[in-house]
Amino acid sequence: MRKMKREHLDGTVPFVFAAQFYREPGLPIAELKRDMRKIKDLGLNTIKIQEAWSYDEPAEGRYDFAKMDDLAGEAERVGLKVFFTVCLEVPAWAWKKYPGSEIINQEGRRLYSRNGYGYTDGKPGPCWNHPGIRKAAGRFLAAFARRLGRHRNIVMWQAYQELNWWHTSLECYCPVCFNLYRKWLKRRYGTLERLSAAWMIPCRAWDEVEPTRQRSGPSFSDWWRFCREQAGAMLKWRADALRSNDPHHRPVSVNVSGPHLGQEWEWMLADNADICGVSFYPGYFHVAPVPGLAKGRIPGRAELLPNDMWHTCLWFDSIRVAARGKPWASEFQAGAPGGAFHHGSDPAPEDMRRWLLLALSAGVKGISFWNHRPEFFGGEGHRYGIFGNDMAPSPKTREIGAIVKAVTRRGALFEPGRLADVEAAILVNDDNARLLDMHSAAGMEVKAIQGLYRTLWRMGVNADFIAPADMASGKIGGYKVIFLPFQMAISGANAELLAEYVRGGGVLVAEACPGRYSERGMANLGTGFAPGLAAALGCRDGGIRMCIEQDGTHYNKGYEPATWHDAFIAPAHLKGVGEFKGIALPASFYVETFKVTTGAPIFMHGGMAAGVRNAYGRGTAYVLGTFPSVAMMHSAKDAGLERALEIIIKRAKIRRARLGKLLLRRLVSDAGQVWFAINPSGKPVTQKLALPRGAEAWNLLGGMKVPDRITVDAFSVEALVIGGRAAASESAEEHA
Numbered sequence: 001m002r003k004m005k006r007e008h009l010d011g012t013v014p015f016v017f018a019a020q021f022y023r024e025p026g027l028p029i030a031e032l033k034r035d036m037r038k039i040k041d042l043g044l045n046t047i048k049i050q051e052a053w054s055y056d057e058p059a060e061g062r063y064d065f066a067k068m069d070d071l072a073g074e075a076e077r078v079g080l081k082v083f084f085t086v087c088l089e090v091p092a093w094a095w096k097k098y099p100g101s102e103i104i105n106q107e108g109r110r111l112y113s114r115n116g117y118g119y120t121d122g123k124p125g126p127c128w129n130h131p132g133i134r135k136a137a138g139r140f141l142a143a144f145a146r147r148l149g150r151h152r153n154i155v156m157w158q159a160y161q162e163l164n165w166w167h168t169s170l171e172c173y174c175p176v177c178f179n180l181y182r183k184w185l186k187r188r189y190g191t192l193e194r195l196s197a198a199w200m201i202p203c204r205a206w207d208e209v210e211p212t213r214q215r216s217g218p219s220f221s222d223w224w225r226f227c228r229e230q231a232g233a234m235l236k237w238r239a240d241a242l243r244s245n246d247p248h249h250r251p252v253s254v255n256v257s258g259p260h261l262g263q264e265w266e267w268m269l270a271d272n273a274d275i276c277g278v279s280f281y282p283g284y285f286h287v288a289p290v291p292g293l294a295k296g297r298i299p300g301r302a303e304l305l306p307n308d309m310w311h312t313c314l315w316f317d318s319i320r321v322a323a324r325g326k327p328w329a330s331e332f333q334a335g336a337p338g339g340a341f342h343h344g345s346d347p348a349p350e351d352m353r354r355w356l357l358l359a360l361s362a363g364v365k366g367i368s369f370w371n372h373r374p375e376f377f378g379g380e381g382h383r384y385g386i387f388g389n390d391m392a393p394s395p396k397t398r399e400i401g402a403i404v405k406a407v408t409r410r411g412a413l414f415e416p417g418r419l420a421d422v423e424a425a426i427l428v429n430d431d432n433a434r435l436l437d438m439h440s441a442a443g444m445e446v447k448a449i450q451g452l453y454r455t456l457w458r459m460g461v462n463a464d465f466i467a468p469a470d471m472a473s474g475k476i477g478g479y480k481v482i483f484l485p486f487q488m489a490i491s492g493a494n495a496e497l498l499a500e501y502v503r504g505g506g507v508l509v510a511e512a513c514p515g516r517y518s519e520r521g522m523a524n525l526g527t528g529f530a531p532g533l534a535a536a537l538g539c540r541d542g543g544i545r546m547c548i549e550q551d552g553t554h555y556n557k558g559y560e561p562a563t564w565h566d567a568f569i570a571p572a573h574l575k576g577v578g579e580f581k582g583i584a585l586p587a588s589f590y591v592e593t594f595k596v597t598t599g600a601p602i603f604m605h606g607g608m609a610a611g612v613r614n615a616y617g618r619g620t621a622y623v624l625g626t627f628p629s630v631a632m633m634h635s636a637k638d639a640g641l642e643r644a645l646e647i648i649i650k651r652a653k654i655r656r657a658r659l660g661k662l663l664l665r666r667l668v669s670d671a672g673q674v675w676f677a678i679n680p681s682g683k684p685v686t687q688k689l690a691l692p693r694g695a696e697a698w699n700l701l702g703g704m705k706v707p708d709r710i711t712v713d714a715f716s717v718e719a720l721v722i723g724g725r726a727a728a729s730e731s732a733e734e735h736a
């Protein structure tokens, strides 16, 4: 990521609060201009406009930016800034001029995405490696940035709207992509002999080398990695074109519709843009699973709210780390959600408050609401407005305004603020995500991260996410404990980094089968673990059995006959021994037993060790013989994992970010601190405040000085600005 200037062109460093304002085909411009004043009055400082190539270059070389110019100019007069998203919807003339520029999928079919709306950024759009279409789009990006970039009130550009990993459209099997792939392989392997050895198939001529169409096998990892790199290169090309042609070279962002939990996708995007953001629609799209809910029953508010709180923190913590401390909430739900005829409830004022404060607690650097008034475009029509269609404010609108104004007044605390007290990290690993996808287990890593994060969050343990690149750069040494949730594939290189971390004094907590397979999906038959991990873990694989989950379900995908069920073990708990005596660790997916070498058993199953602790170098490694993080997503109450983690966390000397019964997230910078006191329970909690010596606390919302105790409502958050001479003395933990 490039280093960015923090100031806007007018010399201010405001916290950006934007509202999605216009995209083609949109509402009448005269009406929109009137809306601008109400947006400004509410306290927002920016409007977001999605522009579309198909509208603004009606014929080759003829650009029509009049509407965009008009909106940006009017915003400037009103005192609003602009955040432009450029959607490269291909105009009809370009499709006609460049036949053969469509993406070709793995079955050899052309994907005709000839849809000129400025609505989805193509998705998939053309093959951006096609030289003709790429050149034409590059000319358009340059013209757009040169012309619109003259407006001094532009905050930033967004180079792609919701760039997710869709392998069905980002893996292109066209001749241009094949040529690039062969060049990429030549750089990587040099000779056909070395390629053959890596792919474990005979490769006899470079022009015969093609990606596998099976989405499996040892060669697939190269194709998968190549295609993801191509997406990154496409983003970089767009970002460079916008930034270099903008007369003021303002930053370029990208966003995803949701974090790709367990994958390195957002890390890769952040490498290729200045800002990486995430969309956030918790009321509809992002409801976390409610463990123990009877099939078909719709959960009530009290059941959803506890999940809503940790899940919101997970959402933004994930992007917080991937975006190297500069995360954005690029689309933030502000109205009733829905698609097609589904119509959800408008968020209550307390929903907006909870979501906004929790997002801020992760250190987001800007928030862009979706939309300023209900959506016009049919698929999402009638939904998603801060205001009603008549621009009349509701109690929710006023709550948004109050929070926006309070944060704006204290912008200096939020813009540089970082989440403090982070000593634990959770591994994200593309090799693992790819293997799970190959073996029909996609999403297990997501469940595992959700279950682990939820448990840590409830305990008051803040967590970062760490990608292999962060391990290799030495960042891993900054953590006291690293968790490996559902890590079935670990490369030899990554396993060595993990073993080295333990040798150097770190604490590693692995679930069952860490690196049972290589990064190419081959079985590690020797110890059952990735090379090097057996020594660190003080044991080797002793055998696995699949198990029925605590709620009676199972993961026996594809093998339904009863004979196969016979191989399963009934819902099980691993039995703690020694220091872990009395703890029943819930089993999920597999129960793995171990042949202990240098370690000591901490859990048992059927008379065999099913959990081992090992002192290794200056550190300690744990392996739990099942996936308790996944079990947590099948059970609302099972405390086994939390009790086991209590011991591990205490031994690792991890600080618990708590304020009595409340959870505490501290945003810290040289300018001071903001404390977020979180009540995840269904009852109000009153708590004595333990402030640093000489410090005073003020309510962020309302601005009142807080006496020595606070009350936080059920499922609610209070934000406190910590002032006074000692407030800025505690410096932030520099993890993010």
Ligand SMILES: [Zn+2]
Pocket (backbone or CB within 6 Å): 103, 104, 127, 128, 129, 130, 172, 173, 174, 175, 176, 177
């Ligand atoms: Zn292609």
